[in-house]
Amino acid sequence: MDPVASAVRLEVQEAVHILSSSEDGGHIVSTLQSLRRYLGETETQAPPGEQEEFSRTHFSTVLRCLVGKLSPDWLDLLPDGQLEELWASFFLEGPADQAFLVLMESIEGAASPSFRLMKMARLLARFLSAGRMAAVMEEQCGQQAGPASCLLQETLLTRVVGLPDRLGNRLQRETLAAFFPQNYFPLLGEEVLRVLQAVVDSLRGGLDCSVSFLSQVLGKACVHGRQKEVLGVLVPRLTVLTQGNCLWQRVCWRLVECVPDRAMEAVLKGLVEAAPGPEVLSRLLGNLVTKSKKAQFVMTRKLLFLQYSCSTPMLQSLLGYLAMDSQRRPLLMQALKELLETWGSSSAIRHAPLEQQCYVSKAALICLAHLGEAELRACRDELLASLMDGVKNRLDSSLPAVRRLGMTVAEVASARLHPEGPPLKFQYEEDELTREILALAAPWPAPHGPSEAGPPVAPVDGESPDQETVDGGSPQAGREGSDSELDSDDELVPYDMSGDGEQRNSKTPAYVRDCLEALTASEDWERWEAALQALEGLVLKSPAATREVSLELAKVLLHLEEKTAVAGFEGLRQRALVAVTVTDPARVAEYLAMQFYALNYSLRQRMDILDVLALAAQELSRPGRLRRATQQGSPGPGSQPSVAAVPAWQAVVEERVRRKARRFCKGSAGRAAATGPNEFNAVAGYFFFPLLQRFDRPVVTFDLLGDDQLVLGRLAHTLGALMYLAVNTVVAVPMGKALLEFVWALRFHGDAYVRRGLLSAISSVLLSVPAERLLADLPDELLEARSWLAGVAEQDADEDCRLLAVKALLLLEKLRDRLLPLSSP
């Protein structure tokens, strides 16, 4: 046996014996002092061979023995905490990995809560704040991989990353601030950085080093969801350090390469998020995506297709990273192809939520902005084909947001793919999303720091308003010129000129029949326009005359085409139709509802029918409608009753009465709500049931269950509205029943707009049909609806659908709550 080893063993055994048995403070101190020689910190060092032997074999034994002795009495053997200081120095100065393991072991083994546990926890906090964690990790960087060290690394790794959890479990509420994850992980990040610095230094010195343990620590921390804390510290520093320093860059690349596959996604996502731009990402990752299959999968598939959680700057970093190197560019091209393929797939449009579609669109546009003309030209046909598929499918959608997305992306992408062709131009209203998408379309500028790109923008913004004001001011300045002495007439206040419209010609018909005749037979377009404009007023003024010709009038209005460019044609026609329907609801509503399924109508006309029925029903069911109608008729034409003048004296009198009168109790001061019978009561059936009759029987021009799902969605919404307006009517119960059947038949419809309509219809059934009747007559339907609603609320791809389902469920709950108190006592 090696004499050095046996000498050290004897010494240590002796010391451990003394430590475990002696009660004499001086003796213990001298023993500890002698042991400290092996740590090499004192003046009288032990020979290096003995030091090495001690730290390899005996150090943890000594530490365990020290932990075992820890008690208040033992520490008090010497005054002023000298013993404690000496005791702690073994943990803080000896080999860090063993000290760390013994610390963790003893903390986990200690009874909780106890003096020893708290002492050990404080010691661990000191250990951390003294930067020993870096020493722990640094020791692992120098070591060669062997089976034993593998095991040790594994143990260390779980302890290092799991430290906050373990301490938290052990200490419960007593845990120290240093062990909170939000404090510990930034510290860990800094320690990793220090180790990296050491690695770089030793590489400069020509020594071999391995960063794989660091990669594992990083990976594990990220898998635990601590990317923000760790990388938030690491990335900014690395950004600076890697700038123009090849060695640091290589160390970085190696660091990320060595991350185990299962942690790769977490690390990469964290890096993409933390990196301020594609340049930095490129410096940190190098050509990782070409070396690691897993990384390639994460970067080009997982983050783009399987998730949609990245923000737009993250997407820009990610795709910009792919674009920055010629080796990575094929991946970008590939990604673009796949993105556009996904974008164009009809099934994706139907099943993916809108947010994901937006995400894919943005990613595709960023790709387009990064790719050059030549690269795009090489596979333009393929890209255009996918794009056009997507545009077509989106324009077919019944959701406006999807259509708008299709139009915006089509405009931007086709301009990029096919710059020489005529530009595609759609009409749509701009919103935040479209503006964001349009902003993405700008080709990516040459790589520069964001700080350089920033300033030039600002002055332009600052200048333009100035210029505008100058422009706006100049005509006035020019106009004033010589007549400055007459400036005083600025105070002339204009009168209200809102009544200054186009002059009506005198051909306005005065009777409903004249209007009818003008609309059908007249070749005089001025008269035609005047008739259309006058019709609503005439119908409301003379209901009796309207009833005589109501059906003809409805027919004419339904078939009316916009022959002249009269302003607001659609609105005029719709208001006139509504007025006719309100005047003679039974016959006209029934006629319109029947025409809904007739052969020779356009989809536009069918949707007009639905709108008119809903508006007319709303008008009919409005309380106090009759009173308003009579009030409207009374003032003579021409004289405008000035609102302020008439009740002026009334206000004065009322004010005086109020001041003089003393009231003992105050009733509701507001005017009572207008009341009256619901006129919709008598005619609701004419509106409702014909619309339900034939939705499942397609005709040549109209297939509700097929292509015309937009109309089906409108129908569902209209039926819901009619149901809601039929509140407090007798017919509400059979209507609700029929509507629930309708909903049941269509509940798994593929179009989100239709499903929204169905869900709102359910809600209106719940609101309109009395609760008792619902439970008495429709219990099975309610149960079925409830389970369907629960399914939709959880699983539907469309956010609005989920929301509507939750609302309907709430209504159901409310219904139950209202009934339960009745039955419970």
Place this chain on the structure above:
Amino acid sequence: MAAPAPPPPDPQFVLRGAHSAVHALHFCDGAEGHPLLLSGSLHGLVHIWSLQTRRPLAALDGHGGQCVTWLHTLPRGPQLLSQGRDLQLCVWDLAEGRNAVVDAVRLESMGFCRASILAEGPQRWMVAVPGRGNDEVQVLELPSKTLVSCLKPEAGARLGMPMCLQLWQAESSSRPLLLAGYEDGSLALWDVSTRKVCSRVACHSEPVMGLALDPWRARGVSGSAEKALAVWSLEGQQALQVRGTHELTNPGIADVKIRPDSKILATAGWDHRVRVFQWRTMRPLAVLAFHSATVHCVAFDTAGLLAAGSGDQRISVWSLYPPT
């Protein structure tokens, strides 16, 4: 800006009883300083209205039932000039309650072109009337009725008939000038003494129906059958230049007047409305929608009253933005 605009104003009063469309209006000072309003009707009567009693004081019948298109009073007498479509320019003596035609000038041209008058001396006037030919303007001297000059455009000019006239003399110069609006929409500035066109500008695409000149600022405005007013200036008293056009809601302007204090401008519209603008900026101030037929003429008096005569046989009198 925050306060809502006040509601459209109502007329101060309305004069009824002309019994036919009103085509000419003129304010004048009556006896004892009471202002009078003269109106000329489609059926040839000239009514004299008292603005105090708001009743007609007299009706003068001197045009044989033909439309009276222009009225003006001369301080001498007082005398009244009335132009009618019976081809007479009558001079009436209104002094001391008389109302008799004392003189008449035979006109050469039918049409609705209104005459224009300029005082040459204390007892001498110069009046411009449409002349014999289709495109001719005659300038006569009153009371001698001698022809001062006959302004005829060059042979190839094709201006059409003169539609409105404005005689005027700059303070600095002794040479009278004539502004004439023609049927082709152009405006010509004539030097009466040399019988030459100083300047011509096409400011409308339809016949010029009325023009008004603000001699202080050497600027004027004209209205035509089209949908816009044109504002033009006289550069150095010589060159006409269009300064801008102002779009209107409805086409057709029958008459334009600028208030004597040069603050506001009123137009008589075929759309039955009188429009009031701030003259300096051409900012619209009010739309007076009182009449139910074409408004043929507007007039301002020195105190700021605005009168409008319309085809609905009524004369509305308004008091807007009283001069300070």
